Amino acid sequence: MKPLAEARELLFKRFSTYEVEGSEQLSVPEAVGRILAEPISARRSFPGVHSAAMDGVAVQASDTFGAHETSPKILAAGRDFFPVNTGHVLPPGTNAVIMIEKIQFLEDGNIRIEAPAFPWQYVRKIGEDIVATELLFPRNHRITPPCVGALLSGGVFSVSVRKKPRLAIIPTGSELVDWRHTDIGEVKPGQVFESNSYVLGAMAESYGACFQRYETRTDDIGLIASAASEAAAGEADLLLILGGSSAGSQDYAKHVIGQLGDILLHGVTMMPGKPLILGVIDEKPVFGIPGYPVSAILAFEQFVGPLICHMLGQPEPERRQLQVELTRKVASKLGVEEFLRVKLGQVGERVVATPLPRGAGTITSLTEADGIIRIPNHIEGLSDGKPVTAELLKPLSRVRKTIVTVGSHDNTLDVLADELRARHGDLTLSSSHVGSMGGLMAVKKGGCHMAGIHLLDTAEGTYNVSYLKKYLPKIPVRLIHLVLREQGLMVPRGNPKGITGISDLSREDIRFVNRQAGSGTRILLDYQLNRLGIDPATVCGYDNEEFTHMSVAAGVLGGASDVGLGIMAAAAALGLDFIPVVTEQYDLVIPEACFELTSIRLLLETIVSSRFKQRVQALGGYSTDRTGEEIAV
């Protein structure tokens, strides 16, 4: 197990002279994005002759000296001046151009000028831009679209570019199935669609490499070894064995690499990405890439991508860094460098960072991330509210145009995110699900633009308003009604345990799945239990907490639990039966300071649009009759 920096150093040292062999000759337009294999000099000057830079007349400057408003000069056509358009060759004996706007044309065909021309005015001299034989671009230069202009203008029509490094990507794992040949209905429990090879292949292409994907090998040392040895003997410059890079009984990558070549390294103190193997077979670098998707991507970014860059003579791509503030504190393991994925958004002057799930298997933690915070291995965690550095995964403007929503989860937020994106391509809605009370706390701390809440005042039977008075007495906010929604019990289709209501939750044969403390749904449950005189301690599974309606529904669908409390839309989405308990009010809390933002204005326009309302109604269990109305607080 090596620290990340040392492991990278080891890689670059071992392969410091490893380059792609050979080059290919491409026409200049085809070479865009490629890397020059040799320096390119101009074959032709540009302009190739002295030429007019304006429409007008070409003159010998000395013929115009002395011209003035009070003593204009007359120039004779065909002797003293010659009409030229932009780009025309300067006629012999001339060395300046007078703009057409500065000329009076006389009836006899001559012209009158009222100011002198200085030598070479409005003339593009030979070689002004490019002189033949001069260096246009050094080797290792990446050809951009403007370079095409310089090359063609300089008489260079084809260039020698570095070959793309070739990766052999060998996915392994008996649990993997091929999406091209497997119907979604045929997938057996525990089977997973193989995706890492396509993800890393696309990443390799974005680094300027190309790849050959091998068919998936089951966990069989012989099959994996034969693929690796075929790849090492072939054209590949780099080998990637995906999966089985750990030390388990079915993990063969290390054995295969050790058998065919040498292991340089096993294990890096990064998280995710720890079980990485670095080896060499026949002088070719071989990577044992962890199978968890986030681990695979991060290991690629830290090792494989940089090596591709090195082979192409390019610097490693850099991500923009930004000071951000975490919305909650994060504990981290000593001795590993953690790559914490975060959502970002600018609230007031601060950019706030909300941590995403940290598991190596959670691919959406990367697809939803706006940034990554690296927690060094000597740090036990990060505090909230203190500046930390994040690497941006998206442009800063995107972060600035993100509406940060923190609070209760509701499926209409997904619809809202999509509608907003459809109407305004540059606006993003980013939701973090921490429950209604968590949303209020985020508003209090200035950590969001908006919070979705559904908090029942059990004394008054009203929603939300009394909570604002109690928890945000000093923060001016606006309360906008979003939807009424059905909360109820989600049970497997057919309701096998014959559940009829909350009172059944204390039955001994019933396993319940709960929502987290602080969520509106939890408050609702506790209220209902209390009303019925049920002790929560008697509810089996009361401590089994999930953070979203969909997770509760998934728990019921998976059979781990018999029943959960949640919204009808979640039950409908997963085909569960639904036993209504109550209709509740889900509103948006918007701090006064954010209410005038353009993004919030556009969001409020969106929620009252008929398309949004129709889509929400189609989810089932919602009323949008009063959506968008402001509630007095």
Place this chain on the structure above:
Amino acid sequence: MKPLAEARELLFKRFSTYEVEGSEQLSVPEAVGRILAEPISARRSFPGVHSAAMDGVAVQASDTFGAHETSPKILAAGRDFFPVNTGHVLPPGTNAVIMIEKIQFLEDGNIRIEAPAFPWQYVRKIGEDIVATELLFPRNHRITPPCVGALLSGGVFSVSVRKKPRLAIIPTGSELVDWRHTDIGEVKPGQVFESNSYVLGAMAESYGACFQRYETRTDDIGLIASAASEAAAGEADLLLILGGSSAGSQDYAKHVIGQLGDILLHGVTMMPGKPLILGVIDEKPVFGIPGYPVSAILAFEQFVGPLICHMLGQPEPERRQLQVELTRKVASKLGVEEFLRVKLGQVGERVVATPLPRGAGTITSLTEADGIIRIPNHIEGLSDGKPVTAELLKPLSRVRKTIVTVGSHDNTLDVLADELRARHGDLTLSSSHVGSMGGLMAVKKGGCHMAGIHLLDTAEGTYNVSYLKKYLPKIPVRLIHLVLREQGLMVPRGNPKGITGISDLSREDIRFVNRQAGSGTRILLDYQLNRLGIDPATVCGYDNEEFTHMSVAAGVLGGASDVGLGIMAAAAALGLDFIPVVTEQYDLVIPEACFELTSIRLLLETIVSSRFKQRVQALGGYSTDRTGEEIAV
């Protein structure tokens, strides 16, 4: 003529609902980089079942409660525990995994544990990452490599993406020749290789569009109109007519657009890029793009690219902005917004910006630029040494790893730039040619890492050292010898005017081309004229100044001048004859503060490499016998 911001507003307003029609269905791996035409929901939960997150054994957590070092628990194989590897389905009745490292295997096949498992530990629950039916990505989302993982894992194998907007690109201009069909030797004076169509086509692709290039039309209104009308009737979504967008007698773009449709705008107060036309034919946007390469690119970036983004529901790409300091003041025209191209480099704490040539025809001003400074139309210019905002064209790390050289021009600097890049892919040498004295001034102001000088002390007959004492008395610097080089008179091949030396420059039939004041070559000339008692006023062309040896050589080659003073390498490059005048010493001045920089160390290693010296000697007229030696100052 409209201000840039107004012109852009007009464009977006007119085409606010203009979208690409239709979509195409692609397999997920093929869809990388494309834009979703519709929201995508998961078809399958991921994980699809509760599964082990570690190698170990699956247990029912309640069976383990109470286990402790002092009171270990024994679990029975096949009843209390089941061996699992990472990813395996959790066997029925189990809800936790104990890591293999925490287990003692007993001889009878049972296991002993010394700590309890809490429910769901090391278990990836069903739907933990993705719940079936949940929104994975909203419409208008751009598919990245990690998205491929989320989509395939979520059971989505193909997606509907927006079609690429199609551009019809019609190059026009009678001066244009086609590089594919014209040998470089056949080009007539005034002819230019058509390149804008390929440049803008490649740009269109980088914005996510595709293009069809029409063959070049000569300046013939009928030919241009028929191409435009064919394109408007065809599949193209956007039309670009390249060239002829001004108001000259051969400029037909406006007539054509007006004839076939409507002109919305002619002329934008941006520089370069002013003569832009915006029109509409059959409801399709049509752009008359200026013919100068820099104008064409900037007009594309301000208008065409953003419209493509809009059509794809994407925000306009943004460039990172940075505070920089100009190395010299820049005057700018009132009433136009200028896009000043600059070279950037970090010297000490500051990022310094050196302006590049400002002409719209100078394509290398864009290919060499690291950034663009926008000078607003109400500003008459920018001062040096004050912070201004630059938009970065290259990554900041590249700017930070740029060695800024300011001073005298020498062809060996091109070789050095290439060698440095070949040896260290992340290092860039950026040279600005302002003459030796300009280099000393840049060192004095802290505006560069290094200055190349060849300053003759006419009293002592020595080079450089006495100038350092005089002009940089308080700045500690190091002086490193680069090369000895031949300076002499460059004349057309065959020396038609029979020039033999400096004394001929006062001949009446000789037109001289000079170097700018402050250049070492100018000082050398003045010294030689003085020595021979020649009055500069008698040298015809003494006031005709160029900034580099190559420009002087190009002037002689083009026939505008009969002779210039410069280095042998420049004469050799352009096939001119050369009459040696003097051998001079060209050295590098490096401020002490920069001398310890890694980049400078690597540069000094490079100049003493045998490959560098060999390449310099191959240029002709150089001696590298003492290259790299430090000279006492």
